[in-house]
Amino acid sequence: MEMVEPGVARVTSKLALVSLAASLLTVSGATQAEAAEPVRVPPAAAMLPEIVMTCSEGRTDLNHADVPELVSVLAVAPPVAERVVHNRPYLSARDLSVVEGIGPGQLDRILAEGKVCATPPGTPPPSSEHCAASDKVDLQSASVDDLVRLLKLARPTAERLVDARPFATLRHITPERVAGVGKGRLDELIGRSCLTPMPVRTADSSWRWAYPSLPTTVARDGYALHAPAGIIDDPGGAWLQIRPLPSPPQRLPGPAYPMADFHIHGQWRGGNDRAEVTVPAAKFAATFAGEDWQPYLLHWRDAHRTVAEPVVGADVRVDPISGAVTGHVNDLSVLEWAVRKANWVLEPAASILFGDRFPAPGCPNEPWSHQGDTNRWTHNGAEAHLDGALLNLPGNPVPPAGFLIKHCVQTGAGSSNWGPDVKVQLRNNTGTIQKLAHYSGDVTVAGDDSLETDLITLALTTVNTAGAKFLGPGDTGSAAVPAGTAGTVEMQPDRLRSLARVALDKTLGVVLDKLDPALSDPTLRQRVFQLVACTYDAVRASSAKTDFHIAREFALALFNCFNYENFYISLTALLTDLANRGAITPQQADLGANGLLKARELVKWLEWGQIAVDLVDSSVWGSLGTVPLRVEHYAAKPIVDGLGRHIGHTCIRRTGYTWSINAACQDSLYAGITRPVGGGGNTGLPPARIVRNSTGNAWLFTTDDRIMRPIRDGGTYLCLARHYAVDWDADITAYRGAAHVKPENAPDAVCDGARPATRDLSPGQVTSDAIVLRESSGRSWVLQGNERVHIPTGREFICWVNAQHAANLEFHVWDQVTADELARFPVSPTITHVSNCGDPEDPEF
Known part of the structure; x- marks a missing residue:
């Protein structure tokens, strides 16, 4: 039943109707037996009509006003006003019928006067009575038939209850709202029921409650957020929110782009379970109609909208009629409609795109490689990110007279501990004189000292500059940024010059x-x-x-x-x-x-x-x-540390624009290399360890003389494995760096097959750094004290033998363990699985 009253409106989105139709046609994953069970939260819970909750200036908000204001506006006694406060929250003034002391006549007067309204009492709106328990019946969305069948209500009673909707809270289901039903009977029903929060539309946001089992869509003014069934982790559900945003001040003249802040207020997972967002097309979208232009979504990653990531390709689809863009995302924040040139390529130095002006500047000094349809350039492991509205970059709309600046990227003359500078050549592609100056960060600005220009322009770019650099039409300047830093320059057309x-x-x-x-x-x-x-x-x-x-x-x-x-x-x-x-x-x-x-x-x-x-x-x-034109120079990953040692993969991580090398990790790595795992003592064999790479090649690394001997065949490997533990999937570069004699100069490893095994795999004799046992079949175990625990997968095995995080220890392998050796360590009766794959420094570990 549709109800219309002052201050209340209901809006049902087209996307939501599609979602409802899909929900009614199938119950994903349900067996016939399950489908026969009562449906406590029906698909209609995802399709409840939206309630408009706004307050115009001069009206009193029932969910926020104090008692004196309510006494004045409602013209009621203070005790009645106190009961109004007690019975919050309200969806509209119509809900005042539940307040003792406000009869039908007074309610009619209050509604006719139109002095009161309601907005949600908080952000997000209240949701404590949602349907988390499977034995509850949703009084907000259940059909008359469901109410009759599940709660044993008489049909007239069920019909009156449905007519009385929507409810802000279960406390509002009173005899005044549901005529003909006593309070005792209603209290009994409420004890067996729950209440899906009503979707609401406030002045700035739209909200809709989503249950994990139901695909749900919240929509507002062409924007939509769709949560497929299964992506919300909280069993009771979560709020979906859309908040359209005003576009930030444009760096170029023109109309604003549509953008909104999308949120799921609760636990949900990304990965393959992705949310779907829709952003309407910009009003000027028709300007870019045609095959050469493709709309996409710009996903802002931070609150200040300085870091963005495009959602393109297979992750988006474009409505052929409206131009709205729908994209699949693994996390939510601000998303913006944008458009890009479909066949955008890096402009050749000799060509002139976007108007008959000037060619792009040349970069003869180690030009950097542009990475496809991105704003990234790379060279020898270093990476430069460029951002500027007036640069010819993917996603930037083409100005009416073409891009103001043409550019190329090369290696600069300066250098730091992290490598050489990156130098961005910037050509003024206009008929104006532009100021090029330092704006922020670590950047050095230089102008073009060439005299190959007319004398007037040369004078105007060099006189009365107060130290700034000025570029005439076609002139080239540069911005050099050291490795591991970021800097911003400004290109500001000087109108007077x-x-x-x-x-x-x-x-x-x-x-x-x-x-x-x-x-x-x-x-x-x-x-x-x-x-x-x-x-x-x-x-x-x-x-x-x-x-x-x-x-x-x-x-x-x-x-x-x-x-x-x-x-x-x-x-x-x-x-x-x-x-x-x-x-x-x-x-x-x-x-x-x-x-x-x-x-x-x-x-x-x-x-x-x-x-x-x-x-x-x-x-x-x-x-x-x-x-502003920003250049971020990410330093290349170093290969060796300050001592000239190859850096282990777990001993380094990116920190900002540079890298952080864990010295303790490096020391531990190289100390381990020179520590034998087998031989020595009274064994008659040199102290050593077997080193094996990811492709199965192996070497015998003797730790006294640091000779790295190649193991040429499987027989030699099997023989040596009876004496030495194996550093499995080892960092071979680190071993080569520590070796006094490299494999290419070392004699082959040999082994006397007649010599009895010297390894002692007995309880109390196994060293703490070699606790992985591997049978000839490939099945492996890890020792926990004097007991063994099965390693179930190859990935878990790799985590034990090749630490994935700096805080993890890695262990050597005793390969080809015999049944007799294995029998010395009984299978643990209490530990069924132990993993070395997590990161102890990660809070989720």
């Missing part, structure tokens, strides 16, 4: 472009630099705000800064001298003189129409704010 370049190019440039041979003259260059600096400073100090007024300000500034008479005299004398010395031809000198005359007129008037086309580029890109 960009406009100055356009204006000066249209005036002074008329002269200069006729004087190419003379531009290297230091006197001329100095005069040009002084003129540019004067003009730039004058315009910067002016109060002009619009492009039109800035153009006139340039004209006035240039006229005031440009001492035309002196400039004309100086330049004419220079041209005459150059022509006399043969540096320029008489025709070039005449062109220069004509340029001076044109400059005179242009200095007086800057025509808006003449520079308008060029100003578009300067105005658009020059109006952008600071654009």
Whole structure:
């Protein structure tokens, strides 16, 4: 039955209807006998209609107001207001019918006045009466037939109970709500029942309760979170939540991207059990329609939205009509709709994508390899991650006039203990002048010192910079980041310098472009630099705000800064001298003189129409704010420690952008290598151990002389195994590093088959570092005191003989153990399984 009243609305999502249909058609994994059992939590529990719980300004919240406010707003006596507080929580004002002292007439008045409302009393909403026990009946979702059959209710009573829904709490199932049923009978029913929390929609979130056995979907405004049956671990269920978020300030102009925070408030497992999220398409999605563009999800990994991971490929599907993206994820946080170029590839150095501007910069010094459709570059084990909205990176929308910056990655000139720097070459791919500066972290910024640019741009990028680097159109700068650190630079278009370049190019440039041979003259260059600096400073100090007024300000500034008479005299004398010395031809000198005359007129008037086309580029890109470009340089994993020893795989782990080497672990590893496990003493054999790699090759490592002798055949191995324990799946590189004589220079290992076995596998005689026994059949055991415990799997065996974590010990193997030797250690009657695979430093161990 659908009920409509002020402040209450019910919304059923399409996804939820699909989920319900699937639930009604099949009960996954249920036998016929199980299906015949009463269904305590029916599929309808996942399909309850959503309750809107919001409070507009000026209304009183029944779940949060104090007694004096309730007395005033409800116009009731204080005892009644106290009972209102006592009977919380409420889904709506309609629930006040359960409060003693508020009769039907008063309730009608309260509803008509519309002064009260209800929002959840907490986050998440209450859920203590959910259906965790299998012998309870859900009074929120059970059908009339189920209530009659399971609770033995008369059909009219069951129908009245269903009509009285929804219930905020079992305490609200009262004779006032369910007419014709006494309190004693209702209390008896409540004792045998439970209550699925109602789905609610608040001002910022949508909530729906999910049981482990039922596939459940919460949906809101095109967003959806679907929990398949079986992924929620808590037997009583958990809240699903969607909270749409405002898009953060865009680093590029344009509409915002849809994004939401998705959560399951309870224990659930990822792995193959993945949740499904849907994010609606952006309003501008139609712009990217076509085969060349593919929507995907951007999965933000941290609260500040600085670390993201794309959900692409087989993990997503796109609705062909709406453009909404549905993805499967192993964990939940903020997910955002995005779009990428399907056939995006690293731009070749000589090509020009996205507009006829400049090619990508070259990186001749050990260029790094780009890793497919990612923002990662690698070189000799090191890795660089690039992030910047204006870089040509996967997932970045293409700006209207193309990417502002083109880049490549190479090895830098500097170095640290963790290796050489990474150097990102950055080319200004716009018609503007851009500022390149240190922003944060460990990064060194450099500009392009090349003089292969026009003199005006060179002046504008070098005068009055206060130490910053400026890049003209097509100029290249760089950001170098040491290994094991991260740094951020800013590329900020300088609007004023960009406009100055356009204006000066249209005036002074008329002269200069006729004087190419003379531009290297230091006197001329100095005069040009002084003129540019004067003009730039004058315009910067002016109060002009619009492009039109800035153009006139340039004209006035240039006229005031440009001492035309002196400039004309100086330049004419220079041209005459150059022509006399043969540096320029008489025709070039005449062109220069004509340029001076044109400059005179242009200095007086800057025509808006003449520079308008060029100003578009300067105005658009020059109006952008600071654009951070972050470079994270993950150091290559070292091979040896400070003592020149090969690093064992359990003795090193990544720490931030570098690596942490466990010195104690290294010392223990190499101390173990030189410790014999067999021979010596009165055995007549040299102290040694057998070393075996993962492919079955073996060596005899004698510990006194540190000679690593190859074991060439199986017979020799079987013979030696009667005397020595085996370091199974050993780190061969570490042994080679410790050996005085390497295998290629050592004699082959030999063994006298007639010599009786010298190993003593008896209780009390087995050393603590060799407690694994392996039979010829491959079955293995681990000793626990004088008893043995079976090692059930190959993986468990590897964990015993090759420690997977720094905190674990690894043990040697006595191979080819005989039945007689095995019989000395009875099977443990109390220990059935002991594992060495967990990490003692992990809290879940």
